Amino acid sequence: MVVKFEYGEGLMEAVLPDDRTDVFIPGETIPDPPCIPADALEEATRQSILHPIGMEPIHKLVRKSSTVCIVFPDRVKGGFQANSHRKTAIPIILEECLKAGVEKKDIQLICSNGLHRKNTKEEIRSILGDQIFNEYWWTGQIVNHDSEDWSNLVDLGTDEDHNPVIMNKKVFESDFVACIGHTTGNPYGGYSGGYKHTATGITHWKSIASHHVPAVMHRDDFTPVNSHSLMRRKFDTISMHMEKRMGRKFFMCDAVLDTKARQIAVFSGYGQEVQPASWAVADKRTYVSFAAQKYDIMIFGMPQNFHYGNGMGTNPIFIMQAASAQIIRHKRVMKDNCVMIFSSICNGYFHDQEFPSYRETYDLFQQDYHQTLPDMADHGEAFAMKQHYIDAYRFNYGFHPYHAFSMMSCGHLAEKHCSAIYCVGAYEPGFARGMGFKTRSSFAEALQDATKYVGSSPRILALPLTFKTAAVHLCMKDGR
Template structure:
């Protein structure tokens, strides 16, 4: 069969065995139906929150409120998108409580991602939300702001915790999250949202690191991991320094970022209530025996931004994340084939200092050895300045991506990058290179001595599933 894969700025078509299992959102009939009226569902969740009084009962006139929300990387921008709907209804709650708009701060929980521009806020929040508060009250989290962060010592698990000062100084902090499938800890939302979006690079480095990612409980994607325990412990430590616990408004999203369910209240209650539905949406059983080969298409521009399929570090991260998602549907040591342009465009503007991190990696025997270089680059004044003032990713982000890319090496028999324009860059990341997907499959067939069972995920730019084999 012919399958079209994302590749660079376009697509590439490959001839695969006729029994290939192809995973596409539009053919995933297991997904629950989206809510007919997401606004009504959100209003109902806010009216009867889990483990908490409604927002209007938690604040009053004179109260200060922080509303934190995820950045453009996830969640959708349609008129009924969760962020837009929740924000509008939260303002109704705050108005009813007498909270003044000038006492409300909107914080984009970017973590170590690049800061969002005002036009991007307008796109995924909408004009009504952006104009609801004074312009100075709509801000990006800044993990390097010396006056905007509070050092809280360590979590119960010993991880360093520093958080956005607004959380400590606000009478109430509301989190808008998306309970969507995520290779890092199973799902987004819940405690993952504040623990990765509103903390410091050292807090994030405590779990986005080899000691957490290279444990047996991290792969396949799961909420039952040390990684997830660390997120919870960090979030709980943050709450200890706050006037009230987080009030969370999470939505389970489908593959088109439409709400399947909306849950509000305390984070532990919201996680328990939302994860079963999120599991039903995210887990997909693939017919047949476990696959010998996973074939993916890597576009140049998706998720973190432009450069995913051309920057070799981000390309390998995408491969590692795909392995985490598909682990249950593959043999113990599968071959992974990625169609990726890998042309050496690092997008230095948005991803400093990825090029320098790539150079350091060439002196390492294993991706985990990059820990020796963390402090050097993650604290470099130039790279920190670019994160704070030039819309660049934080320098530690490169290390977290390298570590996730290392998972592909740990859990694969071989990695092929097909179609690389600069194949030496792919080989420098530990991959073999071929001109086409078919050539990589031919080499795999020769190694196995038989036609391999193939699993294909052609479009990584679309929300993914966590795969399991054995379906009829």
């Protein structure tokens, strides 16, 4: 069979054996559960918000003098369609607050970008829609979280597990905080949304450095992906410490999304109860029973522009992280000595303006006795304190300098769990080799070389469109 894989802005073909290759495309190979019909979506969301789990409804939580904060995820995930979860849920929450007497001037909307770059005005508009944008943007009531603005941060000490908790001050001081989340498969702790949203989106790099680090991500409980790892516990304890110190619970409104970011179900209320309820529904779409036998080789392709932005599929640190995310998601169906092969133009395009610290981080990895990615962990704090990178994050739409180190922590997992990793079609193969990849010009050459690890008749898992759709976590057909 001929399978086409993403390759920069185009595609690269691979000729794969019909009898030993399984192709999986999320939402197509095995259909998603049905989403809420478009004409019923607003009412379903409204009923979820009006009847929250484990909390009083909004009209009992706010009054005329209340200050309200609505926290919403950034552009990285969640969809931009007219009836996306953000565009559906936020107007209903605003309506309930205003009906209960809250004054419009006392409402703030905060984009929970965490260490990601701040979202531009037009990106915010595309996330929220014209009506909400025009009502609140021009009065300064829609802002990005700034994890380096100490005039709007509060240090809450440490949680019960000694994780540092530093959070957005406006959120901390608000009388009512609604968090709009997306329950979608995530290699970091199983799912986005819930307490992951608050633990990463409105905090500081020191809080994020308590879980996006080798000591957490390289544990046996992290891979394959699950919702019971130490990382997931840290999301919970950090967010619950925020709630304890605020003296109130986050009002969460999380939608379980399908491959096209459509809502399968909506759950609102207390995070400790919303998470298991939403996960139970999301599991049916996300943990997919698929493989009859384990695979020797995983093949996929990287576009230039996906997830974090343009350059994700060319920046060598991001390439390694994306490869590792595939292992985290699909380790259940891969043999212990598996091989990974992917296409990437890998042309040395770091996109320095958007990811300003990444080139220096990569260069440092090539020097000074750094043998594996975990050797870089001790430099995270030094980079996080470099003022020119902080300024780029705060004022010029750059990712925070610590972000590169969180990506490197994940990136080591591909090396840890694979016999070999091949980057196919690199324009500048030295960048790929600098991350530990083997380089070949074609899938055919990589497959031929891989026989030394997996034999002459390997079983192959082909994953076209894997970075163009909302991913799943593949499992064995017997549920393992």
